[in-house]
Amino acid sequence: MTQKAKSGLLILLPYLAKYRLRVVLIFAFVIIASSIDQAQPYIIKNIIDNHISVPHPDIRGIFRISMGYLGLVLFSFGLTYYQDVLLQFTGQSIVREIRTDLFRHIQNLSLKYFDQNSSGRIITNVVSDTEALNNFFTDFLTNTIRGIFSLVLIVFFMLKLNQTVALYCFLMVPLILGASLIIRRGIQKVNQEMRTRLSAAISFLAENLSGMAIVQIFNQELKQQKEFDQRNKLLLQSTILENRLNLLFFLVTEFLGDAGVAGLVWFGGGAVIRGSISFGVLFAFTVYMRRFFQPINNITQQLNVLQSTIVSSERIRKTFKEHPDIRELPSAVSPSVIGRVAFKNVTFAYRAGQNVLKNINLEIKPGERVGFVGATGAGKTSLMNLLARFYDVNGGVLEIDGQDIKNYSLESIRGSVGIVQQDVTLFSGSVLDNIRFFRKEIPEIHVVEACRLVGADGFIRRLPQGYHTVLSERGSTLSSGERQLLSFARVMVFDPKILILDEATASLDSISEAVLQEAITKVSYGRTLLVIAHRLSTVQQMDYIVVLDHGRIVESGSHEELLRHDGFYQRLHESGILLEGVAV
């Protein structure tokens, strides 16, 4: 284990420390239960040597010992059960805490983190990496603790029976371990290959089923079947190999066990004949010999789990080390916002050196309606990202109501700035919960009002269960216009003083757009409205228009002024961009 790997597992320590009492208890239980289990051959030896193989056998002694042992076995049964439940429960409690801490931590990271890490990776972190920790408790700890104690006890009893014979027996250990590790490594490799091939076969199938119509239309059924057959065959080969190796492993240990017994018969038999050990001892050795394998087997089997736990916990540790770039000042305030916005010489870059916004100066009065236009990549969305404080400016100041945005609490910024984005994000859940964003404290009547305002009420009522309809597949059954209306309503429920529409209508067909257009006009009263749009009809209604190009404000003014100006806006206006708004 490298230094680095170990430090990953360290994240478990503080959690384990919290439950140390239970951990100690569990260890104690394991020791007691294993002792009872491993004492059995020793007891049989006692019975044989002291009660059967004697001139005057003593049946009552046998019964006494048997009954005593029965009591112990019953006790151990209860103990094992209780210990296992306790261990798993402790493990689960720890995993629960880690999960919650991790999720809270990730959620509070800034958008920069989400830009830099694929969502797949983050999801793996929260779901699978923590589940690997869970396996660490359920599989690794249970089996290794029990395995190690069993081994120790077996060694102990063997030495107690007869040291010379015991030492001979231990000669088997390197043999068993060696065989175990070699075959296990092979199995691991084949397993990996098998999983890769399986997922290749499945993803091929999945893709072809979803594209079956295409396959059929292009008459390529046979070609695709042939292709699948190749993958299928590869998969077959590795599953067969995997099975052979697994069986081989199992049978090699069986054979080694028999070999150990044979060895005992040979040498131990001689020892009994010479009278250096009793028959009972020899018998107990044969039983211990066979028992030797199981713990070793179980432990080597768990090495994979340990490995993946180390990898996972290292990843979790790394995530915990990330810190949010956007932080609230300790002195942050949450005043009620009026809606004045000022960009003062603002410069901004996602990556150092590549400014996407340069020297932006802009003043927007409360209640003003401002349109933003510009080619794709001009920096319109970035401007709005700053206003929501998703990112911090690199130069200059961004003010709301004359105060630097950094002086506000995040909660107050995000409570007063509402954004409707082009791609709508809906969540699994009812329409109602989606609009009030799962905040149960917001009454339904509020939601209905917001929906009336934006014109979503009508179609929602036509859904099978109205507001309580559960959206299947995150609303993919709704049309894009309907989805957009929902996201619009969601913003309105929170009644933002500053409302941003970022190409909210771009992906809609003309008819849905008209509906939304009407809604925009209705909700704009009493708010500062910032609209990014490509459609002339939308921008024309604004008090004035800001034209962005390559991160700079190149023009601003009312529609008529800008047209007279014969500048960039005029060119945009003549081009397809202002009209269509669909860009690759």
Next chain:
Amino acid sequence: MSINQNENNLEKKKPSGWHIVSSYVVQNWWVYLAALLLIMVSSKLAVKIPQLIGRFTDQLQHGTLEVQQAAHFAETIMLISFFRVTTVWLGRIIINGHGRILVYQLRKQLLKKWSTLSPSYYQGHSVGDLLSHALSDVEVVRQFASMGISQSINGLSMLTAALYMMAVHMNWHLALAGLGPLIAIPILVGYFGPKIKNQSMHYQSALGSMAQLVEEVIGGIRVVKAFGNEAVTLHRFEEKVEKIVHEKVKFVRLSSLFGSLLPFLSSIGSIVVLSYGGYLTINHTITLGDFAAFFLYLAQLRQPLEQLGQTLNVVQRAAGSLNRISGLLSVVPDVVDDPDAKKEHRVIGNIKVKNLTFRYPGTEKNVLENISFEVEKGKTIGIVGALGSGKSTLTNLLLRLYNPPKGTIFIDGVDILKIPLENLRHGIAYVPQSGFLFSEKILDNIGFSDNSPDLEKAEKAAQSAVVYDNIVEFPDGFNTEIGERGVRLSGGQKQRVAIARMLYKNAPIHILDDSLSAVDTKTERALLHNLRHNSSVKLNSLRRKTTLIISHRLSAVRHADEILVLADGTVSERGTHSHLIHSGGLYSRLWIMQSGTEEEQKVVGVDGNVRYSEPDLSEERNGLPLSLEGEPA
């Protein structure tokens, strides 16, 4: 081992799914017989070892044992062990291997069957469900056909052999008493197995529901942050985690109880042998060697008996899985060749739709009503209409993804129901609305209609689809792997690759179903130009294609020879572009909305530079073709 034999037999329809396995076993009876014999021999050998040790013990006790004899015992044990291990290994890999071959064939059969089913089948069965169910069913069959069979044979033959040894050669009272608790093992496994499995599924689904939440939140993190909704989300997350813990603890209660019962039972068995066997030994009913051998038998039987119990579970589950698989394999496809289809008919390209009224099977509402139109070979028809007006349905019918009613759609004068599917689809090249691509190389996607795609041909198709420049910019050019569903391409690039795929096919009929929606206006114009003048595309054919363009953007259809406006499944307007924009109907209203009030348009690249301008509409009204300056970017 030949893996392809007998496949066809799997297809035969039988009431119960067991037939799938039993017929496979019967067809390979000699293999299974050999395996059975091997395993039986192995069991017979295995139970010899405790017996040998028993005899060794007796001789030892009576002092009749010599040291060389001990060595001889040891040798015999090794020898027997070697053979019993090898035989059982062989027997089991034969059975397990064949189980896997069966499963391989099942997977193959499933895809073959799925390839014959039409979209209406996939409508009712989501691909995800179909796949996960089918695959987990296949997995259960694998367990049954390999592990299930081999372990039950092994378990039963070990049990018989050991019982025979103990009861006949030693003492049947003790055999029954000692084995009694162990016989409970398979019963326990059979009882707890399904319960544990069930609870484990609850656990998995709790885990899945947490994963789903995380996925949604991470995917929508901007929204979560924009609304400052972190606390609410965290609370929902905690609920999911709590549920996981709850399910896990329930699971652990069961599995721990089960896990501690097994060793408990075998300990009980040992105690019985210890006391009762000890008593018998003292009575001289059995020898000390018998007594020792009994313990070894108990140890030997424990694992096979546990496995026997597992088999019980597998058998239970396999029954359901096999029935479902046999159900899947016997689905009757609804779109098939007509028995008296005109086998030799080749599509030339004249389309005629006559009084077509259609509703999707199992629905109430007509999606298309009384549609009639004709497209002569080489002409272009445009179809526009709002979402849900029935445009895609029309293409579904033309491609016979669904069967149209008899006598409503004709190609070259032949009812398409009478044209073999293969020929029909050979004659139509199509771009789906979704622009579906496969996660293969770009070349393979464009040349999808070919077994071994031709690069030169693909390049030409890409040029005409105005995607060539994008492709060569990728480091691997046409050999770029596009990732699952083409995630490495932008929406517009995907659509254009799908168009290149259509062009590559070089069929007499082209259908584009709203395939330009993510393509910017400038590129759209260049592309449409290329489509109209595909004589410039040197795809070894200079013939003009019959083209059907569907769009909700009017710019895509304005050059068509005829345009149909669909509204609620009926043709509400029809005519040429110039005719329609003056008719004052929906089309002209849409035209005004989509083009602003301006008639003149210039094209600006995304960088804002004016590249070239299009002649204004007045020229268009004269029916002059659009001219483009230079090659499109």
